[in-house]
Amino acid sequence: MAQPLIEVKSLKMYFPVGNNLFGRRRQLKAVDDMTFELYPGETFGLVGESGCGKTTVGRALVRLYRPTGGQIFYRGTDIAPLDEKAVQPWRRKMQMIFQDPYASLNPRMTVSSIIAEPMRLQQVPEAEIEARVAELIGQVGLKKDHLNRYPHEFSGGQRQRIGIARALAMRPEFVVCDEPISALDVSIQAQVINMLEELQQRMGMTYLFVSHDLSMVRHISHRVGVMYLGHMVELADVEELYSHMQHPYTRALMSAVPIADPDLAAQTKRIVLQGDVPQPIDPPPGCPFASRCRDCRPVCREARPELRQVAPGHYVACHLYD
Template sequence: MVSDLLEINDLRVHFPVKKGLFQRPKQYVKALNGVDLNVRQGETLGIVGESGCGKSTLARSIMGLEEPTSGEILFNGKDYMNADAKDIHHMRRDVQMIFQDPYTSLNPRMKAGESIAAPLKAYKETDRVEKRVRELLELVGLDPDTDYHKLPHEFSGGQRQRIGIARALALEPKLIICDEPVSALDVSVQAQVLNLLQDLQKKLGLTYVFIAHDLSVINHIADRVAVMYLGKVMEKVDAGSFQSQALHPYSRALLSAVPVPDPSEERRLDRIVLNGELPSPADLPSGCVFHTRCPLATERCRTEVPVLEEKHNPNQKVACFHTG
């Protein structure tokens, strides 16, 4: 049995909307509103969902950059949120992040080598820093001799992302949260960076949470997929079954939006076209948050909140009253 490296229970992050400086907030943006997730040691969990559904807020909460309103984040079985400062300091080095745009996440005046060395220095690992940085440059396919002293603008987008990856690896983390790491790159470069991430995973035994809009990217890299909608996980399923066996009407709507490569190939799932706009997370629909756009919605969906339940097999969980 593979154990969970990360477990998230009923996680909520509500941002207060303040009208005036001294007024008490009357409204909250419910960016996360009861997220349940588990990430197994060594796997890649893909996270998909429309813009604004809370993916980056989830990433930031796992990183400790966002304070949850309620819920639980367990890392290696330890409660992240109620740990003391020393434990948090240790846990933080085990969880690192790779961002979408390596240009804005790298200091433009810092040489590549210095950027990669920064986390080592922050953790007072000042022994043989240069040697370690050179190893990291090599590990991500950069040249330790020539690239060490270059500034971010002297690199291509793909190379800059490699620097971001090297920096994330510096402290030998166990878990890496990748928030749209290839979305800003050309398609040809995307594949190279994805392959690098996969190689590193094998070599270093890493676990990834991988956020992406692009379902073909998720298809390429994920072992399991979690589908998010308005601050909740609607479905969890093995990546291999996602395309053909996703059950939640929202998952199916996401899949329907992707063109089939061969038009003569019949879709195994009925097309579901989403009606209307994403509701505001400051004014969430009652019951199932998806009911306002769901073709299957009934009265029950307007009043009752569906929970994630096992469907078909132990690896598929769906939060919907209308999937068998």
Template structure:
């Protein structure tokens, strides 16, 4: 295991009250594996990713990276771990400094982590070629690249210090369909050649299915279902997963006409004041009176298929 997260909590104190963004999330990530983290806006998937690499301070739970507890490490003690865990961001426009050249952007983590200076330039050229750009482009500024090319620069930056795990936060959502496939293929190739582990955060369920070995579905700060990706998509158990999958548009007219839509009532409740017990019960088509006072835990329903609902 490269990563083990247990009971992770992250709350934000706002003028309106305490937002329960991540409310007891547990999962493991094996070396070389891709775990997909999927859910709708506000479910806490991005906050989970950021808390794991300690961009946010956790309010509860434990984060074990390669056998070592990093939950409370000081920023100085975190530095060697930060080299081993990197992040790729969603927005290829906002995540690159417009005043730095592509080469300087990729070089920056090498400076921070004290890689030998005489290797920097060669390494920048190598990384640019690795992500499908060429070394002559090192002197160009972000605005001279297209969206897909900028995302390649962001990936080269994440790879600069040879990490073992990368948190990919919606890395292709801002890109056009034809470019998404280019970047996803590249991430898969890099994973194979460099032995990387990915936590892949996205809201696009078909892309998550394609790239992930296992998938965790989040709703309102909690994981409601976690299983192997084929198993999850062919036999979803949790009522939320069932309705989520039924809402994904299918690019095939006949299949689209034939499918049954399991519509959900209403909207996602506020994370300021989540419902008691099972927090999905206010929208659940199967809700029972007892759901208001028992908090469902993820339990193994067989074949490593975990579901947080005692009634399935």
């Protein structure tokens, strides 16, 4: 296989939360010990419930956060420990598309200045910027006379296109798409997904596609990682994962997706998980999923299962497969 574009090794992202009576800071372990690779030109889907840490992983990779521990090798260089200044040159290679197109565009800036902003920050000459903005607006399917308007004049789908044009401005190699379609109507979601796919084919970008929409992740991803409570519990090629899922959590998650086909839905048995996702604050030892798992055994509450390979390219972290 090709050299990975990004290698993530035991990535940890902890946030301090409050103090207890004795002044000991408690830790929210949003991401704990994640190891995976991203290959050039692929789309890696990251799925899980709210609060599982999938967005945090995306933000740590583009260094919006400074990781608590672990390494992020970008083409062989560890960018995890770099400070703000040192990380700047890497930033232009990595971009992010945000979930909420209403909150992620500055309402007081025109579309052209929104798209130009990353280039201005990276000191691209003004003459170049103008030509590039005109090129980008066409690439995302908007018109040149949209450039002097403000975000409020656009619909959600059009705003998301503006956000994508901004992300593409510096010709990034790697784009984190953080729930890019979940705020959009169904008929518009397909437009945006098709556009992301076309842009990837044309420019060979690598996507980290963070989403809770499992059918869309299946549609767009080459490989998929399933996260639970800050841990990667299963990782495989998309077809392998969706046809031979192993981890009890993956199975429950997939079976919970409503099927838009009444005959098929009637045949499928849903596994309904009990309870809510626990808080990742000072989590107990053992498997993070133990408290909701139907196949939980004593060992699951004592030792955390390692992510191990069960088939070529298919990794599962579960004591059932020891």
